[in-house]
Amino acid sequence: MALAHDFDYARPQSMAEVLDLLNTHRDKAKILAGGTDLIVSIKEAMMAPELLIDIKEIPDLGQIHREGEQIVIGAGVTFTQLLEDPLIKSHFPMLWDAAATVASTGIRNRATLAGNICSAVPSLDSAPALLCYEATVHCESKSGLRQIPIHEWFLAPRKTLLQPDELLSKIEMPIPPRNSTGIYLKLGRYNGEDLAQAGWGIWLDTENHYRIAHCALAPIPKRAPEIEALLNGNALSDALIERAAALVESAIKPITDIRSSREYRVHISRVMLKRGLLAARARLQGEEVEPKALLGGFA
């Protein structure tokens, strides 16, 4: 039995071919990378594309590589590839943490980081890391290349700046300084598939600079500038952490949904920020920290 909706399938071998197809078919076409989100959307009739453009055979798109002081992640790179890449583990620990929380192994073997940010759901686990690492999204079309800072990328739930004739070809991030680190805390109801009830990314360095971002707590994933402003320039102390936690409620706009209530999201966010700040500092001091253990551990 086929999916209820029928479509054509193309497996182009070059970027030029992809951009031609997108230019001709525009919003009638969808890019197929991992498919873990797209195929579900087609099955549930949330989307009815006429053409799927499979980009898995385009050379380069499946690679992670370093270009000078930048790391470049191609649109075909899966979460499993991120987890197995030593550069990601050592330089981008917050992204590594986030990749480890995405669904399950069977999904991570297919799902891509690029596909994840194109889906633009509010609970996007990879978003706090990309926001804290100040990623740039590359969108290519026949009319050229647009480089979009990640903090402009998300417009609304399931809406991004990507245009119908564009391919998100790669994501670029500057290699963070050696004296910095980050951590991602995700609260879900169980391991293996659950979307975040709340997610917090925390970045800091030895000179007391802080970057804080969250997901599942507002219509789009966001940095929390008011909390960063309070923390910046100050060493962590119990009093400072309490004052940061007091700002949480004004920094987020959570809703009540099937996964948790608004009130619980506010409460748990304070807990997550406090534990996350301490855990990030412990990491900065060279301690091994397992983020899942900070929130009750494995079920």
Place this chain on the structure above:
Amino acid sequence: MKEISINLNFEIRSVWVESSETLLDVLRDKLGVKSPKCGCERGDCGACTVLLDGKPVRSCLILAVEADKHDIITVEGLSADKLSALQEAFIQYNSFQCGFCAPGIILAVTELLQKNPHPSLLEIKESIAGHLCRCTGYTPIFDAILAISKGDK
């Protein structure tokens, strides 16, 4: 319709498919391989797991055309000659009752043991998170895998 060819359980198989057919449906209905099960059809249960180029994936979320020229292994391929040590352990520890989840879990753990022959309980749990079992309560599944991971089979 398109003709695709898949290296399925070490045998090249050609088959005509629609672009919109999932790998799961083609395996079960056109190629007669029945071990991958259709549970949720949306990536949540793991029952449809197959190894694609050696890695566990959800065949309900993959189009058959995407598997063209790739390698697929199901439990039929794992146990072509005789049951694997893992499968024997599943029998010994009563690790399945209805058996619906077993093919998916066995494939996922087979790959885990190839990468990491002596996984901890935590690593085992992580590898089968996303494989739902409604019968066993998981304990006998962990016991069987732990028995293998402690031995040198």
